[in-house]
Amino acid sequence: MTLSDPAPLQSDSTQINQTHSSRACANCSRAKVKCVVEGEDGGKCQRCHRLKRSCEPSTAQDRHQRKRKPKSSLNATKSNVENLEHKLDGLVSLIKSTHDHTLRDVNLGQNFPTSTRGSSISTQRGPTSPPGFAAAQTGLPGNPQQPSLELDTAVPDFVEANILLNFFRDEIIPKFPFIALPPDISAEKLYATKPFLYISILAVTVHDSAQQITLGKRVMGMLAKKMCYHHLKNFPQLTSLLSAGLTLIHDLGLHRPQPKVPTSRTPWEEALWDMCAVTQSPTRSARTLEEQRAFVGFYFLSSMYSKFCRRVETMQIYSPYVEQCIKDLEQSGATPSDISAAALVKQQILLERIHQSSWQHKWEPRELHSSTMLMFGVFEQDAEQLRQNLPPLDANSAFIHLHFHATKISLYEISLCESRTTNEAFSNFTRVQLLCNSLDACKSYFEVFFSFPASDYLKVAMPTWPSFRHTLTNLLALSTYENVEWNLTLVRESVNFIAVVDQAIERLESVASLPGYEKIDMFSRTATAMNRVKNFLDDKIFKQAEAAARDASQREVFDPSTRPEDLSQFFDFFDDTLMGDFVELHYQSGTVN
Template structure:
């Protein structure tokens, strides 16, 4: 029966709101023409009517408990028989063979690690079932309703993501032959997160963040349904989402590590039964055969380590993911597989952060204070070894250079501490300070090569590096030490000039800079606010330090002050944490 026509200008009846209004939880006001609603017309969206679906009666909790009790009674009644022989009338999903046989089958495999390693995204056309799919895991047919992107734009966004974004953080390999529809069918949540990252001018960014955040919470905390789709989606969400006002990276880093642990991809195939596995075998519960680790899983776990290490180094509230022998093996497997050049980049980035992770633990526990020169030499030697292992064709790669310069800056921060012998020059410490200065300058020079629109392609790990370098340069500029020359720092790398150049570059991008009241700020708007706040806070002290007249800069117009861009407070004592909380919204 054809539904009755609803007069225009009136709210849609219950259950008749369009898809966009229903997801945004907004009132759906129908147009007089009957061709859509006012909200979709105002936002320029395709107005799609909601499909009415009759809900089926779900099984009651009482029936579920009754079924569970029947299974327990069955096991208790037949437990002696389960130990001795196979029962023909066991439920189909129960197998008294247990996990022991599956482990022996896995141990009998004698092929090489490379031959036993398969890829996932590169074989989407086969539609093989992933090792995490289970009839006990809820299906999420509504995951694609979190964000709507037209098919032609979705393909464009996917091409941009794998070409530009993944070069700075290659945690996944998406072959060029994979289309948006294929990726959407295989990994719907991962696809949604990619689309959300690429829609930089979406007026409903806050709503999409809330919907994705709620979906992650539902999958992790309520349904306890980890999957590779969820893991890749969260990694994308964490690495490129910067428009949220609340800090979330600490929590989400723990969530990432929890998903990795649940999937078990940070460990190799178990050779010994755990207590839980022995218990299930004794109870006759069928055990799934251990899955062979794929290249996709190996990349993902290394990417999670890189995220957790970057967050640990920048925030100092958590520790990086524990490094395991399987993760060490994954470095070798990816290097031998040579499936894509991005794997070589990922290996180099992870190895550099392994060195930084060791230095972080020493500084966190206060051990580096006693013998700073000794530890400096150790970490420099380890980092030099990592640099020597980088293939020649990647030595000048921009991403490799960014991470290696950042590693130099991070390691040599030990030299910023007090000298081991007071009132006496420490040549090794001075060498560390000058190395830190040169590496900071080199990193910032690469940063200045980026165009403003390329900032949207950079992951949070690179923005952490920028914060570290700009703060390190300021600390070197104001460092008071008889053996240290502040004038040399100013002549080598003037921190005010770097901030001025960044501000001027962002001011030339009015299409990205709006600074509207109540609107979620994008990365460029947050960056402009941060650069301006840094300069207006640091400049008075630096002008006094350099013996320059600040009023002359104010009169010649070189100093730009805008009340809209200044944050409410600029505490220098908490700069590394509070400022990134305020401006990047990700700590």
């Protein structure tokens, strides 16, 4: 047989096709492997023979035709894909806005990332959903180009914010002139440049208790986030919250002039300069007016509270640089409030010096030393010079007059001191003169304080209340001071302590009756506390004193050993109510009752 003869090959091929079925056996079909028949008789396949299994042909199965999805299902799938893509785009925008927000948080004075806002009457309120992530956290207005999903009704819109901003500029700044706002600045511009100051102004100017509480929580949340989470130390924090702490003053270097780089330095000075971490040369030769306002404002607040309250310890930050800042503010004439700020700080400097004298040491028995009257004479001359420079009394300068009278009251507290050395004690005539001056200062203080309408008590700065408590304490001391030449009956006819407290209670209650303060407010709580203290003092002191005056035989029954300085603890409720209880009441729980 030759290769040219195809018959045998054709015969073999035909035999294989006949003996080998076109389908694999059942075992190979299930295993999805090639099925090769072993031998020409159509016996077992090689795999079944090797595995010693029965080789059975597989049964044919009809193929099921694949059903096509309806057109509506395809549209639904396409819609789901589009929704997924939309969500992914939102996540990308959120991540990007969060990254931008982190970069911009380096400076509180810069803009927050853009946020969404609603349209028509609900526009300009802050949303709480992406992509305006940062604005959602603060509730501040944002970019008006996109619609808002959730509106924050606690933050007033720009129309109302402009009204509140004008109110703050015209009514509050004259009474606390350590914040300067240009007359042409709008709410939109202030928000864009200083968002933290913007929300702080709204928090103190809205006349609704619930809204004030909400905005106050937001301010504290923003401050805590910036200081505790981001660990930021910058100037806008200080200008927005002047009493944030002495640490910020020193960290920012505002307690001293701008350091000057020596023109020529020896190698030793060069090494010291580098070792002290002075790595960058000052870019400015002097502090800005805004920095000086912040420093003297912090000095005023810290000194005021340390002198009139026991809540804050004395912080010795006074230096000649304070007087330099005052001089710069007076000479600049940048804003009218700078003149008022300089006047207040001058009075506070005198008050600091008075409280460093021997008769102001509350932890020791008050007594007079040989140099006391000499110091008193100098202080009295300084007070007279400040009086001559007082501006005319009006609504804007009332706080300056109140603080001046409070300074004089502290000065004339020397009249309540007792000298252990009779040779150095002043005469009874001199003492009575000083007592009369102190009484006149108290009377002048209350005349100014009660000249305000009820709505103006919402505008007064917080340092007014400690000075008011301090004046009440001194009036109580003058009304109970035992001296042969001091006629207590005439004192009470001139300025009656109980009548003054009743008038204060009436004013506070009238403030509490204003719209927005019906349920929760510090004024009605303070009025209630004052009424309890007044009743106690009236029963324990004044009624006993009046009975002793009517019956000379009972004079020994009335014990004057309870000194006025011991009774001053009853007036610490001002600090606790205005700065402690009120904060605890509203910030301890998350809801308003």
